[in-house]
Amino acid sequence: MIATDTPVAALAAKQATTSIPIVFGLGSDPVRDGLVVSFNRPGGNITGATFYANLLSAKRLDLFHRLVPNAAVIAVLLNPKNANAELERHQTQEAARLLGLQLVLLQATGEREIDEAVASLIRQGAAALIVSGDAMFYGRRAQIGELALRYKIPTSCPFRDQTAAGCLMSYGASIPETFRQAGNYVGRILKGEKPADLPVQQPTKFELVINLKTAKALGLDVPIGLSATADELIE
Numbered sequence: 466m467i468a469t470d471t472p473v474a475a476l477a478a479k480q481a482t483t484s485i486p487i488v489f490g491l492g493s494d495p496v497r498d499g500l501v502v503s504f505n506r507p508g509g510n511i512t513g514a515t516f517y518a519n520l521l522s523a524k525r526l527d528l529f530h531r532l533v534p535n536a537a538v539i540a541v542l543l544n545p546k547n548a549n550a551e552l553e554r555h556q557t558q559e560a561a562r563l564l565g566l567q568l569v570l571l572q573a574t575g576e577r578e579i580d581e582a583v584a585s586l587i588r589q590g591a592a593a594l595i596v597s598g599d600a601m602f603y604g605r606r607a608q609i610g611e612l613a614l615r616y617k618i619p620t621s622c623p624f625r626d627q628t629a630a631g632c633l634m635s636y637g638a639s640i641p642e643t644f645r646q647a648g649n650y651v652g653r654i655l656k657g658e659k660p661a662d663l664p665v666q667q668p669t670k671f672e673l674v675i676n677l678k679t680a681k682a683l684g685l686d687v688p689i690g691l692s693a694t695a696d697e698l699i700e
Contacts, residue, residue, distance in 0.1 A: 466485065466486050466488070466655060467482070468487075468488070468490075469487065469488075469491075470489070470490050470600075470662055471600060472491050472498045472500070472548055473491075473548070475491060475500050475511070476641075478621075479509075479510075479511055483660035484510075486510050486659075487641070488650045488654065488679060489511065489514070490513055490514050490515075490516075490690045492499045492529055492549075492598050493517075493520075493548070494515070494517075494603055495515055503561075504664055504667065505665075506661070506664070507661060507664065508661050509660070509661060510660050512661070512664070513647050513665060514665065514666035515668070516621065516639070517667070520552050521671065522569065524635070525595070526557055526562070526564065528634065528636050528673060528691070529593065529621040531690075532621075532685070533633075534692055535592070536591075537567060537568070538567045538568075538591045538592055539568055539569070539592070539593045539594070539595060540571050540572060540586040540593070540594045541568055541569070541570055541593065542582055542583075543571065543573075544597065545574065547597070553597050554570065556663075569586060569590070569591045574604060575601070580608075580612065583616060584612070585615070586588065586600060586618065591618075594619070595620075595622075596622040598624075602622075602627075605630075606627040607630050609627065613631055613679070614683075616684055617684075623637040624637050624640060625637075625674045625697065628675070628699060629674075632676065632684070633676055633678055633679050633680060634673070634675045634676065635673075636673050637671060637672065637675045638671055638672070643666070643668065646666040664669050672696040673695045673696050673699045674695065674698075674699065675691065675697075677692075677699060678699050
């Protein structure tokens with residue numbers, strides 16, 4: 466059994482073997498990544514679960530715009546090494562066009578570049594920041610949360626843990642639930658089921674989380690409509 470947690474690792478495992486079962490947990494589209502033939506019938510020796518980190522850009526921007534309606538220029542932080550960065554950039558730009566917003570594209574591949582990118586968005590006239598769905602940014606969530614508060618920049622992220630670390634809001638599926646589903650598949654395969662017979666699990670619930678402590682620090686009033694529909698308000 467091989468268990469993976471990124472598209473790159475899953476593709477490497479798939480290329481390495483056609484017989485050992487592979488179970489993935491990831492944030493991208495496994496069909497688009499070339500991992501499986503379809504969600505319902507993955508085929509071959511691979512299956513798993515996805516939390517769609519890179520496929521919710523339009524909805525996340527819409528919610529963010531409702532939370533910070535006066536931010537006409539919004540920066541987007543991308544990791545150019547992420548295979549889905551271009552897809553997320555395109556989706557966010559299209560959503561911004563429909564909302565009449567201007568985007569500033571920022572790139573970072575490590576700790577120092579994150580510092581430089583967030584500092585530069587002020588000079589570029591951006592009033593808010595969207596952090597893309599990337600494992601490196603998730604791992605640096607405390608750094609990004611601290612920078613957001615230091616520069617008083619409203620920040621939108623994909624995951625609840627990032628909002629708990631200081632970002633203003635997040636909208637996305639649950640990472641723990643995704644890997645619980647993947648772990649369940651590992652157990653079922655070890656008991657004799659075949660990966661080809663197990664549909665790729667997709668999220669059915671997406672959570673809106675707002676950090677009220679951060680909103681207060683930024684001097685923002687959270688609209689009643691958003692606070693009432695949020696799945697969690699962090700105080």
